[in-house]
Every structure is written in structure tokens, then in C-alpha cells.
Amino acid sequence: MDSESTLEVRKLIQPYSEVQNSQRLSNDAQQNSRETLRLSNTQAAELVERLYGFKVESVRRLGSYGDYNFHVKVSGVGQADHHGFVLKVMNADDSQDDEQIAAQTAMMMFLESRGFQVQRLQQDRWGNVMSLQPLRREETGRQFSTHHNVRLMTYLPGILARDVTFDSPSFLAAGVYMARIHQALKDFNHPGLHRPSFKWNLRNLPAIRKYLHTLDSEEDQKMVKTVLDGFIDKVLSRLDALPQGPTHADFNISNILAREEVRNSEGEYQICGL
Numbered sequence: 001m002d003s004e005s006t007l008e009v010r011k012l013i014q015p016y017s018e019v020q021n022s023q024r025l026s027n028d029a030q031q032n033s034r035e036t037l038r039l040s041n042t043q044a045a046e047l048v049e050r051l052y053g054f055k056v057e058s059v060r061r062l063g064s065y066g067d068y069n070f071h072v073k074v075s076g077v078g079q080a081d082h083h084g085f086v087l088k089v090m091n092a093d094d095s096q097d098d099e100q101i102a103a104q105t106a107m108m109m110f111l112e113s114r115g116f117q118v119q120r121l122q123q124d125r126w127g128n129v130m131s132l133q134p135l136r137r138e139e140t141g142r143q144f145s146t147h148h149n150v151r152l153m154t155y156l157p158g159i160l161a162r163d164v165t166f167d168s169p170s171f172l173a174a175g176v177y178m179a180r181i182h183q184a185l186k187d188f189n190h191p192g193l194h195r196p197s198f199k200w201n202l203r204n205l206p207a208i209r210k211y212l213h214t215l216d217s218e219e220d221q222k223m224v225k226t227v228l229d230g231f232i233d234k235v236l237s238r239l240d241a242l243p244q245g246p247t248h249a250d251f252n253i254s255n256i257l258a259r260e261e262v263r264n265s266e267g268e269y270q271i272c273g274l
Contacts, residue, residue, distance in 0.1 A: 045072070048152065057075050072086070087150070118156075118274050131149075132148070158272050159257065181274075248274070257273040
């Protein structure tokens, strides 16, 4: 990423860090928020109208692993190829990790600038691509206010890959698409990607040893220990000399979009977005 693009990304995401530091709640207040927050379609519409100034026409809840996603259609957007927006409200726990969110956001903007079909972030009324918003929840009869990262992104049309049947050419095309992403990401870097304590960091793989007792089979425990020993000896000892960089570590059928392309009277599915 060139210096001008880096400065632009930082300009867009920096205000969130400042707000996050001033509004951080105690860990106790944030506990279990993803299970107890109930965000309705009406609340989602109110967020979009208040933060982004759009007039909402319809809201549809989307599936999500741990966040709150909504497909929002608004009036006043004239592009023929506009399919609405996705309102993404992160769970309160993950919303505290401002460096990781900033890295994700910067990576999306970077890939979009390289021609990949990714969601385009919408600036709010104040020129920010994300903000931290207080939302009310109830637990054991008590009211709490937890803060959640909010972003609005363009909605990408397509079919979730889990809902189609891929043939061999489609799998090959998916692999090529993934390779193109990783090739492009060689030019991307962000401070939020460098997290030594992150448990998915390969340097922390030896920590798995303390969980070996959860395997019922002694044979399985021995196998995992052998792999760990080999990794420490063959890889970890020379990790600094190996190529390193960001990757899309969750490229699976629930996270990629496909479209059908007809060739020689036969349908073939291609990856069309992340």
C-alpha cells in the first residue's frame, strides 16, 4: 500500500480508536453480551438513519456467527447496480479489539482498491467508516449499556457457496481466486496484524500442549505431541527466515459468494465476492 493510501485509511479509522478508549466498559459489564443483546429490525433501521442519514425502506436480518448483520435497503441511492447495504453490529467483546477491527477494515479497503469484489465501506455523517455505539441489553432483570462497533457496507449479490454444488473446475477457480488474494496481500501491512499474544498466531502453537489432556485417547495425545515437537524443531526454530504475511484464514463456503456462469450450455459456479 502506498503512503498516500495508508494516510487515507488511517484518517478514516483513527476516530474510532479515540472514541473506543473513552467509552470502554469494564469486562464485567461486557460479559455475555452477544447472547443477551436483542437487536431488532427497527433498531437497525434507526442506527442507519441516525448515523448515515439514509431513509430506510426495508430491513432483513442476515445470518451471522457472533455479530448482528442486516440487509438494509434505502431510498435516494440512484445507481442501477446498487443492491442496498449490510449493517454490521459487532458483539461487545470483539468490539473492544480496536486494532484488529482497524486492520480488517483497512484490508477490505486495500483489496477493493486492487479490484476484488469486497464490500465497500460507507462513511457516516462525520466521515468515519466505523463508530462505537451504546446499545441497551437486559440480564437477570438489570439494564446494561454495552458498546458495539458499527459499520455499513455495500451488499454484494450472489449465492453463498454452501448453497451450491461445486464441480472440479469451480474448486480450481476458487483456489485461483484465493491465490490472487494472497498474492495481493503481500503488499499489505497494518499494526493490528502484529499481535504476539493472539492464540492463532503460529508462534503460540506450543501452548496447545496444556490442552492435550482433553483428548481421550492416549494415541491421539501422542500423535499431537509428535506434530508439535516436529513443528517446534523444524518450523518455529527458523520461522523468522520464512516468508510471512496476512492471509484470509477463513475462506470457507459460508464466507464466499458464488455466481453461475453458463458455458457451452452447462452451468459452472465461480467465486464472485468475499
